[in-house]
Amino acid sequence: MTSRNLSASMSEGAIEDEAHELVSHRRNRRMRSPRVAVVGIGSMGSMALWQLAKAGIDVVGFEQYGLAHERSAAGGESRMFRTAYMEGADYVPLLKTSRRLWQELEAETGQNLLTLNGALMIGPREDPRIANVIRSVEDFEIDHVVLDRAETMARYPQHRLEDGEISVLDREGGVIRPELAVLTAAERAAALGATIHDHTQVEAIDEKPAGVQITAGGKVHEFDKVIVTAGPWTARVFPQFSAHLVSKKIVMTWYLSDRLHEYTPDAFPAFGRVGGEIQTFGIPSLEGTMTKIGSVNTFGDVVLPEQLHRDVDLAELDAINREVARCHPGLRTTPSRVSVHMDAYTSDEHALVGPVPGSSQVFVLGGYSGHGFKMAPVMGEIAKDLAMSGSTSHSIGHLSPARFSA
Known part of the structure; x- marks a missing residue:
């Protein structure tokens, strides 16, 4: 073999080794778990962080405030859990899975997070939202049980x-x-x-x-995938959705009663009600003195989420106070506690x-529009599914961001 042929043979072997190395690198890259960031550790971000960590993923969460802060939709002491869904039956499979996962998180941590004391949906029989229920x-x-007025x-x-x-x-609902x-x-x-x-x-x-670079706290971090769960800040992160996405002020109210024993969790299921002046919801007394009756209606747009205006004018509460007086004979008709989210x-x-x-x-x-926490x-x-494979077996076609894409 001449030196020329030997050189050519060595070159071909090197090329073959390099090709094997490249294939192996690509295979290892495909097999390697992605490094994932979660931006916003609130309602959805905390759960994404839990699920990704549970799957063994290298996950990093970023939160501009403290954990479980009150500046977003996760505040207010209580939320209703319901599977009989006014917003559409498409959500029911998601809600059934969610209930199982709530109980799984309770089992892993020993915390009492979900009380299944029932959820009562009230309204005119012909209302489309009651038809959805x-x-x-x-x-x-x-x-479930269907009950007439009497x-x-x-x-x-x-x-x-x-x-x-x-x-x-x-009967599968609660708090x-x-x-x-x-x-x-x-x-x-x-x-x-x-x-x-x-x-x-x-x-x-x-x-x-x-990949994706995140600059946070003046430092640059490298990730393969990023999950943005920014709540009221979502439109700021993704201005392409701003024509269809706006942050709104939510006001929650609590009322005293002379018959508090009628509003405990074992006597008073959570409820949602339509057909009145405004749509309302209610939660039994969890802290022992007041019952939460709130309006589903929002109280104006929030232009700068970090500057949420927390004052509430008395006139803003007129509608919910009228509904409490009309629908709940055992409650005082002005709230003793008000919070803004x-x-x-x-x-x-x-x-x-x-x-x-x-x-x-x-x-x-x-963009969960006030009904996402459950x-x-x-x-x-x-x-977790999206970060790992780009898709999920859960039915979320009706929630695709592409429906608002220009």
Whole structure:
């Protein structure tokens, strides 16, 4: 063999070795778990962090405030959990999975987060939202009871119904403790290996061909995938959705009663009510003195979420006070406690869940429009699925961000 042929042979061998090395590198890259960031450790972000850490993913969370802070939709002591869903039966499979995951988080941590004392849906039989509730319980075999006006008031004298109104008792519903749930999920994620940077503001998210750079607290971090769960700040992160996404002020109110024993969790299921001047909801007394009766209606747009105006004019409470006087004979008709929060609302009041249009590395979970907290654990599981494979087996087609893409 001449030196020329020997040189050529060695060159061919080197090329072959290099090709094998490249294939091996690509295979290892495919097999390697992605490094994932979660931006915003609130309702959805805390659950995404928990699910990703539980799956053994290298996950880092960024939160501009402290854990379980009150500046977003996770505040207010309590949230209703319901599977008989006014917003549409498409949500029921997600809610059933979410209930299982709530109980799984409780089992892992020993915390009491979900009380299944039932949820009562009230309104005119012909109202489309009540029709959605009935479709939900029938199509998905939810344990329930349908009660007419007289039956409802006999069983639950805390409510006064009008002619033609009915109620549907969702026995699979109840009450969630949101602040405790956020903190519990985040701390469980940390125990499973997640890294949490609280009091750390994300200044930039920059997609690169090989990943995503996050600048936070003046430092640059490299990730394969990014999950953005920014709540009221979602439109600021993704201005392409601003025509369909706005943050709104939420006001919650609590009322005293001379008959408090009628408003304990064992006597008073959580409820949602339509057909009146405004849509309302209620939670039994958890802290022992007051009952939460709130308005689903929002109280104006929030232009700068970090400057949420927390004052409430007395006139702003007129509508909810009238509904309390009309529908709840056992409660005082002016609130003894008021708190202000906010959430991001889409133009169709269904969330944005999935890849940001044009990206395979950045995903958004936002715009839950005031009815998302009950679904937080399953949304965490969906976030994990998206980060690991880009898709999920959960049915979220109706929540695709692409529906608002220009």
